[in-house]
Amino acid sequence: TVPLSSLAIAAYSRLGSRQRASAIAVPPFHVPLPIPPILQPTRTDNSTDYYEIIQKEGQVEILPGLRTPIWGYDGIFPGPTITARRGRQVVIRQRNKLSVPVVVHLHGGKTPPESDGYPTDLILPADSNYAATAHEGHATVGGIGYGFKDYTYPNEQPSATLWYHDHRDMFTGAQVYRGLAGFYLIHDAIEDELPLPKGDKDVPLMISDHIFNEDGSFFYPSVDPTLHEEGIEDGYHQGVQGDTILVNGAPFPFLELSNTRYRFRLLNASNRRIYKLALDPPPPERAAFIQIGSDAGLLPAPVPQTELIIAPAERFDVVIDFSHYAIGTQVVLKNLDGNHTTSQVMRFDVVRSQPDDSAIPDRLLPDEEALNPAQAEVTRRVILSRSGKRFRINGKEFAPNRVEFRPCLNSTEIWEVFADIPHPFHMHLAHFQVLSRNNQNPASTDVGWKDTVRVGPREMVRIIARFTPYRGKFIYHCHMLEHEDLGMMDNFEVV
Ligand code: C2O
Numbered sequence: 001t002v003p004l005s006s007l008a009i010a011a012y013s014r015l016g017s018r019q020r021a022s023a024i025a026v027p028p029f030h031v032p033l034p035i036p037p038i039l040q041p042t043r044t045d046n047s048t049d050y051y052e053i054i055q056k057e058g059q060v061e062i063l064p065g066l067r068t069p070i071w072g073y074d075g076i077f078p079g080p081t082i083t084a085r086r087g088r089q090v091v092i093r094q095r096n097k098l099s100v101p102v103v104v105h106l107h108g109g110k111t112p113p114e115s116d117g118y119p120t121d122l123i124l125p126a127d128s129n130y131a132a133t134a135h136e137g138h139a140t141v142g143g144i145g146y147g148f149k150d151y152t153y154p155n156e157q158p159s160a161t162l163w164y165h166d167h168r169d170m171f172t173g174a175q176v177y178r179g180l181a182g183f184y185l186i187h188d189a190i191e192d193e194l195p196l197p198k199g200d201k202d203v204p205l206m207i208s209d210h211i212f213n214e215d216g217s218f219f220y221p222s223v224d225p226t227l228h229e230e231g232i233e234d235g236y237h238q239g240v241q242g243d244t245i246l247v248n249g250a251p252f253p254f255l256e257l258s259n260t261r262y263r264f265r266l267l268n269a270s271n272r273r274i275y276k277l278a279l280d281p282p283p284p285e286r287a288a289f290i291q292i293g294s295d296a297g298l299l300p301a302p303v304p305q306t307e308l309i310i311a312p313a314e315r316f317d318v319v320i321d322f323s324h325y326a327i328g329t330q331v332v333l334k335n336l337d338g339n340h341t342t343s344q345v346m347r348f349d350v351v352r353s354q355p356d357d358s359a360i361p362d363r364l365l366p367d368e369e370a371l372n373p374a375q376a377e378v379t380r381r382v383i384l385s386r387s388g389k390r391f392r393i394n395g396k397e398f399a400p401n402r403v404e405f406r407p408c409l410n411s412t413e414i415w416e417v418f419a420d421i422p423h424p425f426h427m428h429l430a431h432f433q434v435l436s437r438n439n440q441n442p443a444s445t446d447v448g449w450k451d452t453v454r455v456g457p458r459e460m461v462r463i464i465a466r467f468t469p470y471r472g473k474f475i476y477h478c479h480m481l482e483h484e485d486l487g488m489m490d491n492f493e494v495v
């Protein structure tokens with residue numbers, strides 16, 4: 001039998017073009033920021049909103065004058081934004097009109113296991129023999145969808161910026177890179193009451209980085225291009241890093257705005273790149289960003305931040321107050337960790353003056369819930385390490401049938417996550433709080449409930465997690481997508 005590892009590496013060679021792409025110079029700040037459309041339900045009843053999404057190929061103009069073939073939810077990239085209400089169920093029928101199997105995961109969602117997008121719970125292509133045969137009328141057999149699958153999301157969780165993306169075993173990196181990602185926003189009554197910026201002043205920003213071929217198509221390397229640049233011919237995959245940064249699918253875009261507060265829901269949807277975001281020029285004598293939310297929802301109180309280090313899959317919900325800038329100012333969202341092409345992300349152009357009725361209250365949530373380490377029933381160790389061309393957790397590669405940990409339903413546990421090189425650590429189902437980094441205080445940006453945490457090189461991050469509200473088998477993994485695909489994923493079962 002062929003070991004899974006060589007299958008995954010072969011998969012990358014097949015999906016990646018072998019030609020070396022040349023970096024295409026895109027003039028920055030020439031394309032306006034697009035906002036993904038809000039998806040309308042196909043029907044609603046008193047408990048549930050029903051949606052339908054068709055996953056298919058699309059042709060989109062990303063680089064001016066060129067067509068980029070993508071794989072998209074409804075054929076667009078980013079996919080349509082889904083808005084949900086806390087306590088109202090959402091059912092999404094996902095149809096697969098692509099030529100490959102897909103899996104959909106709602107990242108940050110508290111989702112029962114059968115709808116969580118387990119990496120082997122494939123939706124087979126609608127046009128394949130599998131789907132065409134006797135399964136008509138049976139959406140799923142076991143976890144497999146034949147042509148389509150209905151995902152049920154209870155939305156029994158606070159308002160938050162979630163996202164949905166592909167999660168196919170061994171192919172997540174390649175499939176998300178081609179465009180399979182979209183926003184999923186949960187709103188609730190607490191958020192409604194707050195005087196935060198709303199409407200067109202509440203802007204989701206999906207940041208991703210790509211490499212383009214000369215014809216405008218995405219270049220997906222079968223080996224690590226950064227290693228080529230360093231002169232190593234036989235590079236292996238550490239994850240793709242692009243030379244072109246897209247925000248909501250547009251290269252280095254600009255956004256014209258008024259001299260008021262804006263809320264930005266920042267999402268790093270990149271396969272591997274970690275950004276250190278800052279504003280240039282910074283607002284005089286104050287912090288650039290007022291952080292109001294983290295991965296899993298609003299913070300108890302706002303936290304001023306000068307820089308935001310955002311690893312793949314993390315979200316920062318922030319307010320920027322443009323009244324500190326004169327009309328006519330162009331404010332660049334910088335990436336302080338970038339090189340010559342990736343050091344800028346987008347530009348905010350303050351073009352008009354407007355009264356502002358928004359505010360940032362001192363308290364955002366009625367009460368604050370810090371998990372108490374004394375109540376943790378178990379402390380577990382999770383060691384993330386690279387091993388040649390592969391990636392491992394506690395010395396092992398992902399195997400769907402091996403369950404590593406069995407937390408009890410509703411229990412609280414401490415996990416100590418160790419990394420050799422940077423790895424963003426993500427848990428399905430369980431939200432957590434960060435207790436410490438290398439036994440020191442956590443970073444100011446580690447506040448609030450999270451589902452993904454950046455673990456730095458030779459760092460140990462201690463988190464405290466609550467395993468609620470569903471029993472069943474879920475995964476935890478590195479969110480550098482090629483690391484995940486190449487083994488850095490494991491199972492826990494809530495019992
Ligand atoms: Cu955003 Cu298991 O992933």
Ligand code: CU
Binds near residue numbers: 483488
């Ligand atoms: Cu990793």
